Amino acid sequence: MSNELVLHLVVNGEPARALVPASRTLLELLREDLGLTGTKHGCDVGDCGACTVLVNGLPRLACITVAADCAGEHVDTIEGVAVGGQPSAIQAAFDHHVAAQCGYCTPGFVMTLTHLFTEEPEADEASLRHALGSNICRCTGYVKILAAARDAQARMRNPA
Numbered sequence: 001m002s003n004e005l006v007l008h009l010v011v012n013g014e015p016a017r018a019l020v021p022a023s024r025t026l027l028e029l030l031r032e033d034l035g036l037t038g039t040k041h042g043c044d045v046g047d048c049g050a051c052t053v054l055v056n057g058l059p060r061l062a063c064i065t066v067a068a069d070c071a072g073e074h075v076d077t078i079e080g081v082a083v084g085g086q087p088s089a090i091q092a093a094f095d096h097h098v099a100a101q102c103g104y105c106t107p108g109f110v111m112t113l114t115h116l117f118t119e120e121p122e123a124d125e126a127s128l129r130h131a132l133g134s135n136i137c138r139c140t141g142y143v144k145i146l147a148a149a150r151d152a153q154a155r156m157r158n159p160a
């Protein structure tokens with residue numbers, strides 16, 4: 001009896017299909033089977049947030065999510081955040097504020113903020129800090145990340 005299953009889901013708006021072991025994590029599916037390496041492999045226990053993706057619009061830690069649990073679901077990764085080939089307001093703000101040093105944690109922060117600003121466009125400082133608290137950056141003091149988050153919020157309110 002095979003321990004593999006055919007998994008169908010929608011990734012970044014496109015149908016995806018993969019034959020995977022039943023124990024495969026969503027992170028492994030994205031990186032190894034679908035070649036979407038923007039989602040990072042950090043702690044492997046759901047503590048750092050580097051692997052944050054959106055499943056049906058909600059943040060999920062891909063390293064502790066079984067891929068089979070996402071059958072038929074919509075998964076958005078950092079590769080799907082750009083708009084019309086241009087960086088999203090969040091990505092542009094991170095670039096403008098040099099909010100990424102090594103960049104390893106950046107996809108998780110961007111995905112977390114994408115969800116936050118979708119759900120709470122007028123998020124206050126406490127909400128920003130709470131949301132960003134689910135992601136760990138080992139390089140910065142978070143000052144530039146918070147500045148980028150505030151700037152992204154302003155850019156989304158008043159697109160130029």
